[in-house]
Amino acid sequence: MTVTAPPAPGAEEFTEPIGVRRRLVRQRARRSLVRRRLVSRGAVVVCALALAASLAPLVGLVAYTVGRGWHVLSGAFLTHEPTPPGVPGGGIANAIVGSVVLVALGAAMAVPVGVAAALFLLERRGRIAGALRFGADVLTGVPSIAIGIVAYGLLIAPGGLLSLGHYSGLSGSVALAVLMLPIVVRASESAMAAVPSELREAGLALGVRRSRVMRSVVLRSALPGLVTGNLLAVARAVGETAPLLFTAIGSQLFALNPLQPVAAMPLVIYNDGTQPFPAAQQIAWGTALVLLALVLVLSVAARAVAAFLNRRAR
Amino acid sequence: MTIDIDHDRDIDHDRTDAAAGTDRAEAPGAPSAGGAAVALRNVSVTFGRHQVVRDVTLDLAPKQVTALVGPSGCGKTTILRTINRLHDDTGGKVSGQVVVGDLDVYARDTRPELVRSRVGMVFQRPNPFPTMSIYDNVVAGLRLNGVRTKKVLREAAEAALHHAALWDLVKDRLHAPALRLSGGQQQRLCIARALAVEPEVLLMDEPCSALDPIATAKIEELITHLASEVTIGLVTHNMFQATRVSHVTAVFLLGEDRATGELVEVGPTTEIFEHPADPRTAAYVSGQVG
Numbered sequence: 001m002t003v004t005a006p007p008a009p010g011a012e013e014f015t016e017p018i019g020v021r022r023r024l025v026r027q028r029a030r031r032s033l034v035r036r037r038l039v040s041r042g043a044v045v046v047c048a049l050a051l052a053a054s055l056a057p058l059v060g061l062v063a064y065t066v067g068r069g070w071h072v073l074s075g076a077f078l079t080h081e082p083t084p085p086g087v088p089g090g091g092i093a094n095a096i097v098g099s100v101v102l103v104a105l106g107a108a109m110a111v112p113v114g115v116a117a118a119l120f121l122l123e124r125r126g127r128i129a130g131a132l133r134f135g136a137d138v139l140t141g142v143p144s145i146a147i148g149i150v151a152y153g154l155l156i157a158p159g160g161l162l163s164l165g166h167y168s169g170l171s172g173s174v175a176l177a178v179l180m181l182p183i184v185v186r187a188s189e190s191a192m193a194a195v196p197s198e199l200r201e202a203g204l205a206l207g208v209r210r211s212r213v214m215r216s217v218v219l220r221s222a223l224p225g226l227v228t229g230n231l232l233a234v235a236r237a238v239g240e241t242a243p244l245l246f247t248a249i250g251s252q253l254f255a256l257n258p259l260q261p262v263a264a265m266p267l268v269i270y271n272d273g274t275q276p277f278p279a280a281q282q283i284a285w286g287t288a289l290v291l292l293a294l295v296l297v298l299s300v301a302a303r304a305v306a307a308f309l310n311r312r313a314r
Numbered sequence: 315m316t317i318d319i320d321h322d323r324d325i326d327h328d329r330t331d332a333a334a335g336t337d338r339a340e341a342p343g344a345p346s347a348g349g350a351a352v353a354l355r356n357v358s359v360t361f362g363r364h365q366v367v368r369d370v371t372l373d374l375a376p377k378q379v380t381a382l383v384g385p386s387g388c389g390k391t392t393i394l395r396t397i398n399r400l401h402d403d404t405g406g407k408v409s410g411q412v413v414v415g416d417l418d419v420y421a422r423d424t425r426p427e428l429v430r431s432r433v434g435m436v437f438q439r440p441n442p443f444p445t446m447s448i449y450d451n452v453v454a455g456l457r458l459n460g461v462r463t464k465k466v467l468r469e470a471a472e473a474a475l476h477h478a479a480l481w482d483l484v485k486d487r488l489h490a491p492a493l494r495l496s497g498g499q500q501q502r503l504c505i506a507r508a509l510a511v512e513p514e515v516l517l518m519d520e521p522c523s524a525l526d527p528i529a530t531a532k533i534e535e536l537i538t539h540l541a542s543e544v545t546i547g548l549v550t551h552n553m554f555q556a557t558r559v560s561h562v563t564a565v566f567l568l569g570e571d572r573a574t575g576e577l578v579e580v581g582p583t584t585e586i587f588e589h590p591a592d593p594r595t596a597a598y599v600s601g602q603v604g
Contacts, residue, residue: 014476018543021470022512025461029431032460037425 065288072286082252088279092287094254098263099291102169102248103238105258106176111230113177114184119214121189133189139182145242151175152246169255169262172248179243180233187229192222224306231302235295241266265291347413351376351515351545352397352433357410359392359401366392366406367575372564374515379537379546381556381583384566384598389575390549393566394517397547398433399426414515431459433515434508434544439524440500442492442507449488451503455511470510477543478506479536498529505536515545523551534559553599557587565595 076091083090117136121129154160155171164171195218203213219226244250250267251260265287273284347353350373357370367389374380374397382390395401396408399419412419419429442451452471453461461467471488475481480502484495492503501521508516518537522530537546537559550556556563564580579592590596 014473014481016473016476018473018477018509018540019512019514020473021466022514024466025456025459025470025512026431028456028461029459030428033425033427036427036460 062292065285065292069285069287069289072282073289077286078290081254082283084252085277085280090283092263092265092268092283092290094251095263095265095268095287096290097254097256098169098248098251099238099265099294101256101258102172102176102244102262102264103234105170105173106180106237107230107234109173109177110180110184110233114181114230114233115188115219115226117181117185118188118192119218121185122192122218123210123214136182136185139178140186143242144179144240145245147175147178148243148246151178151243156247164259167247167249167261169248169258169260172244172262172264173258175243175247176237176240179240180237183233183236184230187233188222188226191225191229192218194225195221224309227309228302228306231298231305235298235302238298239266239291239295241270245270265294347373347415349376350374351415352547353411353413354393354396355411355413357393357396357408357412359389359396360407360409361405365574367566368569370410370577372577372580374545374547375562376545377541377543378561379541379548379559380562380564381560382547382549382564382566383551383553383556384575384578385568386551387575388566388568390566391519392575393577394519394547394549397515397517398430398435400435402426431455431511432513433517434511434513435517436501436504436508436519436521438520440497440504442495442500442503444491444493446492447489448484448492448495448503451492452506452510454507459511470512471506474506474510477509477540478502479532479539480506496529498525498532501525501529501533502536505533505540509540509544513544515547516540518546518548520549520551522555530555553587557583563587565590565592565598567594567598 076089078091078096079093080089080091081094082092117132121133121136151171151174152160155162155164155174156167157163158165199217199221200213203217204210208216244264244267248262248264248267250271251263253263255262268287269284269291271284272280272287275281352374354370354372357372358368359366370389370393372380372393382394384390392401392406395404395406396412397414397419401408408420414429414432417429417432418424443454446454449471450457452474453467456467456470461470472481472485475484480499483499484490484503492500495503501524505516505521521537522533525533534555537548540546541559541561548556548560560583562580563583563586565578565586566575567578568574569576579586579590579595581591585591586595587599590599
């Protein structure tokens with residue numbers, strides 16, 4: 001009983017009504033439903049446990065850091081410079097400001113380059129773009145310590161290509177920028193790729209220049225995603241230690257000049273945490289807590305800004 | 315395979331009449347759709363704070379095509395999806411009562427899986443499973459519901475493909491990827507996939523809106539044919555489609571507040587289009603068709 005073409009020559013007309021297998025199917029479904037419900041409940045439990053197991057390290061880490069670092073925190077800890085060894089008190093104001101300066105400089109280098117590179121990847125689908133995308137993926141996997149030593153070799157070591165001849169915050173920012181770059185590229189590309197191509201085409205169909213469409217339609221529509229992705233890249237960079245060990249090196253002074261060694265929170269944690277003196281270790285724990293809080297704030301801010309931009313767009 | 319042509323005269327035209335069904339259904343332990351295949355009683359759907367559609371009381375008569383028409387955003391699709399409990403996953407809160415045959419869809423002990431094996435659905439865009447062959451798509455519902463017997467699967471697939479008017483087209487390439495079919499053929503494959511589970515009710519959510527006129531004509535022909543054996547609820551934007559394939563038409567419009575959809579009028583399709591009782595229906599129908 002086909003509706004469209006008449007039955008092919010030789011084929012018999014099909015007259016079986018709908019529903020002849022209904023009882024059988026219902027029976028099987030009902031029977032298997034009992035088993036499937038059990039399996040389903042079991043699977044939900046397993047997945048919930050897996051989620052708990054994934055969150056446990058995070059919760060444990062935060063709880064332990066808070067436990068060790070909480071009593072170190074004070075107004076003075078956040079606003080004072082370190083004291084010389086043996087003198088009680090002192091804070092990490094220089095490291096907080098140093099971290100902000102290093103990451104801000106790094107982001108100032110990585111974000112424009114990364115977003116522009118992402119635009120290229122998006123607009124020029126081809127062999128070159130594919131190779132660049134692959135390159136960005138590879139760069140994501142490059143160990144940060146390798147980025148650090150290369151930055152050292154090129155920017156600091158005597159005889160390096162662009163060597164200043166001494167440790168500097170700027171070289172640390174360059175290393176952080178290299179670290180952030182692939183994250184920025186991929187996050188920006190996926191944010192912009194999520195903009196429906198119809199919107200792009202709607203712009204182009206109005207006779208608008210491609211660059212103008214990119215700026216006013218694609219970049220604007222992708223802004224919430226861009227902000228989120230870039231803030232997450234910043235959050236990632238602010239905690240990195242390895243690239244800074246060879247470059248910014250750290251400082252006991254309130255140094256803002258990026259051409260001089262600059263203090264940073266990860267370096268304080270690394271240096272003080274491994275010392276045998278309880279006072280130094282306490283500073284390390286306090287700094288770890290501040291750093292953790294900063295990363296948390298950045299992550300929350302990433303979402304909040306995206307939510308705000310999304311809401312405003314409506 | 316009888317066609318109960320007279321049945322559409324039994325449709326509740328009047329919503330106060332229809333409300334009597336609530337009393338029937340409230341009899342403990344014995345929900346009933348009355349003579350209807352699907353009965354909705356005072357159904358409202360709310361997403362968060364926004365009530366999308368309000369107080370719909372509507373019967374789908376057995377082995378008839380009931381078209382749900384109306385402008386965008388007035389809750390047609392939302393109402394259709396209450397029948398197979400798809401709002402369980404969309405976050406919509408459903409109030410009121412839905413009965414399919416003897417099954418109270420929203421009763422505490424009703425499993426959504428059992429509802430859905432009795433109520434099939436075809437979506438706006440053809441959505442065959444892209445990783446499966448034509449054959450695997452058709453038997454997917456059976457396999458995933460525990461039917462393993464090869465012979466049953468093969469026979470069910472053949473029957474379903476016949477019913478979807480696709481058999482002669484695909485019988486020689488059942489194991490080709492489903493995505494190699496054209497859009498209209500993919501949609502018929504999705505109809506076959508839904509029919510293979512042997513539903514009593516088939517919900518179709520604008521099944522032709524992504525198809526060209528020729529493919530649309532084939533699907534419409536198919537709907538007319540299938541209505542002799544299953545109950546069909548059809549959401550459509552196309553008034554001509556409603557007049558071509560449906561026995562009963564339910565008109566949805568936005569209510570006074572311009573935010574919540576309402577069922578304005580329901581009746582035999584010819585009545586609705588030629589002698590609508592409600593002035594809002596008249597305005598809508600003539601504005602769109604005339």
